[in-house]
Amino acid sequence: MKIVLEEVLQESMRLLTLKLATAESCTGGLVSHRITNISGSSEYFPGGVVAYSYEAKVNLLGVSWDTLNSYGAVSQETVLEMARGAQKKFSADIGLSVSGIAGPTGSMPGKPIGTTWLGLSTKTGEWARHFIWDGDREQNKQDSAEAALQFVIDYLEGKLL
Secondary structure, three states, X not given: OOOOHHHHHHHHHHHHOXXXXXXXXXXXXXXXXXXXXXXXXXXXXXXXXXXXXXXXXXXXXXXXXXXXXXHOOOOHHHHHHHHXXXXXXXXXXXXXXXXXXXXXXXXXXXXXXXEEEEEEEEOOOEEEEEEEOOOOHHHXXXXXXXXXXXXHHHHHOOOOO
């Protein structure tokens, strides 16, 4: 039987009475979609933002233009700012972000198709994870969403501290 991460996440979030907010780019809301597929998710998920463009990242999440111009949207620096922005916007305990190059276009030197960064911001610290997926666009989005949910679960289980 396959473990459904969004069910594991919900159980932990409810038990710990924490709130989670998301900031998504390349996944286009897929992480939020998976979270809200579970009945009762409103108890711990106040909302999320899909910020695809630079302007949306700046205006909705407070990402710095300097960060975007220096490091690009797909970077550790940007996802940490996105996670902080989601956490603040929704007064959440945890901010989770994802930004990547899903493909089939968009690669650049040092950032091939599939490059993805995840960010996590909490009251106790910040973390980022980097992946390079090798699927098509849809698979890269699915892999990113799965990794994002696992990232939060790892934090809740004390595996990042």
